[in-house]
Amino acid sequence: MLDIKLIRDQPDFVRHGIRRRGEDPIIVDTILGLDVRRRELLQQVEQLKATRNAVSKEISKMKDASEREAKIAEMRTVGDQIAELDKEVAAVDNEFTRQLLLTPNLPHPDVPDGTSEHDNIVMRTEGAPRSFDFTPKPHWEIGEQLGIIDFERGVKLSGSRFFVLKGHGAKLQRALIAWMLDMHITQHGYTEIAPPYVVKEEILVGTGNLPKFGDNLFRIAGVDLTLIPTAEVPVTNLYRDEILAAEQLPLYHVAYTPCWRNEQMSAGRDVRGIKRVYQFDKVEMVKFVTPETSMNELMTLIDNAEDVCKALNIPYRLLKLCTADLGTAVMKYDLELWAPGCGEWLEVSSCANFGDYQARRANLRYRPAVGAKPEFLHTLNGSGLALPRVMIAIIENYQQADGTIVVPDVLRGYMGGIEILGR
RNA sequence: GGGGAGGUCGCAUAGUGGCCUAGUGCGCGGCACUGGAAAUGCCGUACAGCGCAAGCUGUCGAGGGUUCAAAUCCCUCCCUCCCCGCCA
Numbered sequence: 001m002l003d004i005k006l007i008r009d010q011p012d013f014v015r016h017g018i019r020r021r022g023e024d025p026i027i028v029d030t031i032l033g034l035d036v037r038r039r040e041l042l043q044q045v046e047q048l049k050a051t052r053n054a055v056s057k058e059i060s061k062m063k064d065a066s067e068r069e070a071k072i073a074e075m076r077t078v079g080d081q082i083a084e085l086d087k088e089v090a091a092v093d094n095e096f097t098r099q100l101l102l103t104p105n106l107p108h109p110d111v112p113d114g115t116s117e118h119d120n121i122v123m124r125t126e127g128a129p130r131s132f133d134f135t136p137k138p139h140w141e142i143g144e145q146l147g148i149i150d151f152e153r154g155v156k157l158s159g160s161r162f163f164v165l166k167g168h169g170a171k172l173q174r175a176l177i178a179w180m181l182d183m184h185i186t187q188h189g190y191t192e193i194a195p196p197y198v199v200k201e202e203i204l205v206g207t208g209n210l211p212k213f214g215d216n217l218f219r220i221a222g223v224d225l226t227l228i229p230t231a232e233v234p235v236t237n238l239y240r241d242e243i244l245a246a247e248q249l250p251l252y253h254v255a256y257t258p259c260w261r262n263e264q265m266s267a268g269r270d271v272r273g274i275k276r277v278y279q280f281d282k283v284e285m286v287k288f289v290t291p292e293t294s295m296n297e298l299m300t301l302i303d304n305a306e307d308v309c310k311a312l313n314i315p316y317r318l319l320k321l322c323t324a325d326l327g328t329a330v331m332k333y334d335l336e337l338w339a340p341g342c343g344e345w346l347e348v349s350s351c352a353n354f355g356d357y358q359a360r361r362a363n364l365r366y367r368p369a370v371g372a373k374p375e376f377l378h379t380l381n382g383s384g385l386a387l388p389r390v391m392i393a394i395i396e397n398y399q400q401a402d403g404t405i406v407v408p409d410v411l412r413g414y415m416g417g418i419e420i421l422g423r
Numbered sequence: 424g425g426g427g428a429g430g431u432c433g434c435a436u437a438g439u440g441g442c443c444u445a446g447u448g449c450g451c452g453g454c455a456c457u458g459g460a461a462a463u464g465c466c467g468u469a470c471a472g473c474g475c476a477a478g479c480u481g482u483c484g485a486g487g488g489u490u491c492a493a494a495u496c497c498c499u500c501c502c503u504c505c506c507c508g509c510c511a
Contacts (some may be wrong), residue, residue: 038473039474042473042480045480046479046480047479047483049479049480049481050478050479051482053479055492056441056491056492057441057492059441059492060441061441068491072492073491075492076490076491078491167490209436234506243469299426299501371452374470397430
């Protein structure tokens with residue numbers, strides 16, 4: 001959500017930001033119109049309420065019965081007027097809030113312009129792709145042959161785009177989760193959170209998934225609960241409606257959760273394997289920081305995600321996303337691991353600074369100093385990392401000619417000594 | 424799921440229609456006293472909206488209602504605690 005004062009004072013600046021994102025800046029005029037109307041009505045109704053409050057107090061002290069009755073009758077009329085105006089205020093206010101919630105975030109000036117993901121900029125590529133003396137296979141072949149990924153039975157249970165991990169496959173994922181969590185906790189200073197996997201509607205509004213981007217969500221029939229699309233949703237809302245002390249910031253949290261995404265719009269894309277599925281596991285980092293530090297915090301957030309890629313010793317690259325690919329962020333970077341079997345770069349992490357956009361929605365504030373006014377803080381989040389695609393990268397990069405997979409060094413302690421998957 | 428008790432300012436509590444402009448204690452901040460501190464005293468301590476400002480308005484779990492006037496009365500819902508039932 002944007003600050004209405006910013007829209008009021010610098011409408012052209014806001015329009016420019018919205019236009020860069022490829023959206024229609026007309027919403028600015030809609031909001032400004034509602035804002036004016038809203039304040040007019042508020043002033044009217046509040047003046048009437050002030051009158052009623054004052055006269056009601058007088059009434060309690062009146063001795064003369066007829067004078068008293070006259071005032072009561074008078075206030076009855078005022079009360080009717082107030083009731084009508086209150087209704088109007090509520091209607092205008094609802095629409096005003098709805099429009100504000102639909103307004104996109106403004107991109108940072110340093111974000112490159114673009115109209116599609118092709119305009120994203122590769123900042124750097126780390127690590128050389130391994131050279132194979134055989135043709136590397138895609139993970140869906142290796143996984144099936146080794147019996148560590150069962151596609152058919154996943155479909156049998158839950159339909160297309162669901163899969164089952166078995167034996168060493170399940171263990172590898174569990175090892176990865178524990179290892180990543182431990183790395184962020186012990187080396188990067190994060191505190192672990194184990195949140196609920198279903199949340200209320202207002203929580204999704206807080207992170208910006210609703211009201212605009214609800215299409216991908218799995219909602220639970222009959223109750224006001226939705227399966228989380230990412231741990232970002234419950235964790236970012238942790239301190240909702242609270243005022244944190246400045247000394248509590250920055251606050252770093254890391255959470256492992258499953259994620260559910262009903263991506264019907266991507267039907268037909270990446271149908272093979274586990275690259276794009278309806279349920280996947282992810283370790284997610286979330287930061288709560290003061291506004292002036294958020295850009296630096298974004299850089300260290302990327303470092304934290306990058307450390308995972310480095311430790312796995314798999315080639316990766318860092319992308320700076322253009323205005324078309326920003327989502328609700330102010331600025332965003334993606335990390336992609338190289339997968340030699342399917343021959344593509346896999347997005348395993350998305351690291352974003354949201355500025356105060358989410359903080360306004362979720363009412364996340366901090367007090368800069370004792371006695372000072374509360375202010376909205378800044379939120380950031382980044383995957384650290386998303387499990388299925390890391391699994392793909394490990395399977396494809398660490399495959400051997402005989403169809404088995406070497407367990408990366410860093411994971412062996414978490415694998416109970418297993419060094420080769422499939423034996 | 425059934426029965427009971429509750430939800431008031433950071434915490435604890437008072438408040439059964441106008442004396443509530445929500446009191447008190449603790450905590451917190453400032454000041455005084457002190458060589459410094461403790462103790463003590465004084466002052467201040469929720470959030471939001473509107474307004475250039477003075478100030479006004481709203482919020483006592485949430486939403487409706489009754490009333491000239493609601494923390495207080497009525498209705499619906501949510502949450503917490505206790506007992507019973509069921510259950511990993």
